[in-house]
Amino acid sequence: MTQMHVTRRTRLSTVALILMVPILIALITAPWWAGRSELRLMGEIALYMSLATLWNLLAGYAGLVSVGQQAYVGLGGYLFFALTMLAGIDPYAALPLAMLAGAVVAAPVAVLIFRLRGAYFAIGTWVMAEVFRLTFAQVSSLGGGSGTSLATDIVRSMADGRSAREAMAWWLALGAAVLVIGAVVLFLRSRQGVALTAIRDNELAARSLGIDIWRTKFIVYVVVGALTTLIGCLIFLQKLRISPDAAFSVNDWTAFVIFIVVIGGIGTIEGPIIGTLVFFALRETMADLGTLYLIALGLVAIVVMLKAPRGLWGFFRDRYNLEIFPLSRRVNGLTSKGA
Amino acid sequence: MDWANAVIQGVLLGGLYALFAAGLSLIFGVMRLVNIAHGDLIVLSAYLALTVTTALGLSPLLALIIVVPGMGLIGYTLQRAILNRTMGEDLLPPLLVTFGLSVIIQNALLMGYTADPQNLQAGAIEVASVEIGAIALGVMPLIVFGTAVVVIAGLQWMFYHTALGRAFRATSDRQDIAQLMGLNRAHIFGLAMGLSLAVTALAGVFLGIRTSFDPAAGSARLIFGFEAVIIGGLGNLWGTLAGGVILGVAQTVGAKINPGYQILAGHIVFLLILAVRPRGLFPRIDG
16 A cells, blocks of 8 residues: 655656756856847846746735835845945945845834735835835935946956956846745745745634744745845846936836736746746837837736736646646645555 | 915815825725725826817816716726726735736826826916915915815715715625625725716816826825825725825925925825824724
8 A cells, every 4th residue: 555645746846856957057058158138138037037036925925915126126226336336345245235234124114014904005115115216316426316327347346358247247147036036935845934825825824823924924024125135236237327216116126027926827936937938028029019018018917817816827737736846735645545 | 484384385285185095095995995006097087187178178177077077987987897806805906907007007198198298277277376464375276175175075974974875884894794785786886986086087187287297197196195095094084184284294394394305205204104103193994
């Protein structure tokens, strides 16, 4: 008789995990086989994938629907510029420092806006982002309302020559995406992650099991804030120029990210990854349409939300019982029980 | 005297913010819906009024006769056709669907009217003022403030003295029981959204007369309206007026200190009140 056992692995997840090794090697060696513009696009994709994964952890798992994550993207960009240009800190040291500062800022913000529930929480995060934008617009040493460019000697200090710098920017973006996705998967597999999933499924039941809901959500908010700040550094390291309107843009850093997650499948790890690829495929083919493209994107998101609220990946997962990242537990050996 | 003037202008500005907020407060009270596209619908009403005034040569104030019922109809249809499908325990669908609507409205306005700032020309009344002592009060701001008071008193009366108001309150208390008592929930929600957007139409036209607007102007209006609702306390219409006034005064006094601080001062007062009184100043219902 076969023993029943509970596992998180499936054949697909094992195959996917093995396949990830050659894919990662191919991505790491991209500077040697990809062109300059492809490398830039891939960097952008990696950074959007990170933002989408982080927003998904916040909204899809912790139930904290924020429309103000641009606060941390912009904060990251401005901190990176300030730390390197005003404080003269080495750019590579500025990245972890900015991330730490992001956590320090996110903690009191969380205490304040956690007083708002549901949709009001969402708009509260937006107010916070506006406060950040208006505050940085007042800082004249960073160009005030019109913004500033990253000093060339700082850019030069990061690597020798243009192609080496572009390769470095790509590796940083790729490293950030791997860090973010890996951290989220490991977090969700941990004790805290299970608590979070329990809260998502039923807050009352989770509380009666002794889960401290406020604390769990607080940790998620602060960690997501810190990592989003890091991604913000890398986004504006790639752009080399920052202004309050670009740094705290609700369209670029929140609307697109929400559409990516909703279309890909909210509340799954795979959803944001697939959503990002779909988003960029659409953007590269339809960008000429301009505003019409944005209208179409909004329509698609509404239709997905109404007709298939679990997105593309949710649809496939329900139909074929697929899971690439080993998260949910399955019982093996059930069929052979009666034999 | 300058400071007194700033405070009085702020109070009058608060009337406009209360009109931004009244529609939000109404639909939250009846169906716990927060409409992220609210600000863009305000701007949409301003553009509708612009089209009506240029097409028919009417004053923007007369255009209200067309724009107010027009927006009401849009609201009812929007609720019945789309938003009712998102109503339920889960907060995410209405939030994301109205967020999608917001992006669609903004970009549709951008296509239809370009990004150029527009404004509504109301003629001589725009610059008319009455002198009280050393302070000049604009006639338009006075009309806006008076309208806000009348609208809020009207909504309050409607809620507590009419059959429709009773239906709204019943649905607000217990949706399923109200349905059992023979109320058609989908229709009631439609009416609430229609009423909300009719008020929004007033707000949009007054906004257009006061300042110039462009397709991207909606998000700031949503935020001001939201702040007024939270400051005043959820579900309390007179509280919403008080919230609007507090926000308006914070902004004009902030602008007096430094023009760059106008909007920031409003946000900071909002956050302070949230820190001290998390449920607002005069709360009625729980969020």
